[in-house]
Amino acid sequence: MTETTTGATRATTPTAIQMSGVTVEFADPLGGTKQVLKGIDLTVPAGQFIALVGKSGCGKTTLLNMVAALVRPTTGTVTVGGETPKAARRNLGFMLARDALLPWRTAQGNVEYGLELRGVPKQERRETARRWLEAVHLGGSERLWPWQLSQGMRQRVALARTWALDPDVLLMDEPFAALDVTTRVAVQEEFLRLWQSEQHKTVIFVTHDLGEAIALADRVVLLGEGRVLYDVEVGLERPRDLQTVAGEPRYQEIYNQLRSSI
Numbered sequence: 628m629t630e631t632t633t634g635a636t637r638a639t640t641p642t643a644i645q646m647s648g649v650t651v652e653f654a655d656p657l658g659g660t661k662q663v664l665k666g667i668d669l670t671v672p673a674g675q676f677i678a679l680v681g682k683s684g685c686g687k688t689t690l691l692n693m694v695a696a697l698v699r700p701t702t703g704t705v706t707v708g709g710e711t712p713k714a715a716r717r718n719l720g721f722m723l724a725r726d727a728l729l730p731w732r733t734a735q736g737n738v739e740y741g742l743e744l745r746g747v748p749k750q751e752r753r754e755t756a757r758r759w760l761e762a763v764h765l766g767g768s769e770r771l772w773p774w775q776l777s778q779g780m781r782q783r784v785a786l787a788r789t790w791a792l793d794p795d796v797l798l799m800d801e802p803f804a805a806l807d808v809t810t811r812v813a814v815q816e817e818f819l820r821l822w823q824s825e826q827h828k829t830v831i832f833v834t835h836d837l838g839e840a841i842a843l844a845d846r847v848v849l850l851g852e853g854r855v856l857y858d859v860e861v862g863l864e865r866p867r868d869l870q871t872v873a874g875e876p877r878y879q880e881i882y883n884q885l886r887s888s889i
Contacts, residue, residue: 644670646705648666648668648703649705650662650702651698667690678840678846680850681888682851688800707796722786726782727785734760734768734776734784735769740788742755742756759787760784765787782806783814799831804836816869819866832844837885841872842873845860845861847885857884859881862877863877
């Protein structure tokens with residue numbers, strides 16, 4: 628079932644990600660194949676925040692990895708900004724459940740790392756790293772090592788590192804799942820503040836948490852057994868207050884509609 632409330636907007640907004648007839652098969656231990664994704668058709672307009680939800684093994688991370696050019700479709704096509712995923716990698720940013728900070732680099736050094744790999748001059752990358760650490764309220768923590776940071780601070784460094792690269796598309800695989808409840812809400816608010824304050828980047832956000840998906844995203848896609856079961860426009864106004872959004876009637880309507888399928 629698909630519920631769409633912004634079809635006209637999609638038609639006039641450039642497409643960031645397009646999947647057409649996508650099937651993904653992996654070899655199984657018995658010598659056969661297992662279909663992980665089956666006939667996926669999905670269009671993501673530029674600037675949209677889309678959340679993928681569903682049970683473990685439903686294909687969420689495989690779909691994300693296709694956009695990242697880590698998995699190739701068995702059949703069908705995937706384009707990112709009109710290019711193949713591999714060609715579009717320079718325009719992608721990644722954020723995972725584990726921060727993956729380099730232990731031999733300071734907070735600032737970790738934020739600089741991607742810029743360094745891209746050949747950004749030293750002074751420019753230092754200024755960029757400091758600006759983004761300030762943006763996530765870690766000004767003054769530039770010289771701290773990862774072991775000196777709390778888990779929430781580490782995830783903020785990872786957020787700054789991702790944002791510093793100025794990607795067109797953010798790929799996020801349960802980025803807040805490893806945090807305790809209080810810290811998770813704080814980092815979610817930090818991320819949403821950054822996303823809402825800029826020209827919106829396209830976000831593909833994988834989560835098991837339906838409430839998180841509705842609270843953060845413009846659109847929620849529920850996957851089941853490799854297929855799209857529901858595709859729902861959230862329709863909640865922005866900016867959003869994560870402390871109160873669960874009380875909105877529209878939030879509760881979507882939650883009740885989808886929760887039995889997760």
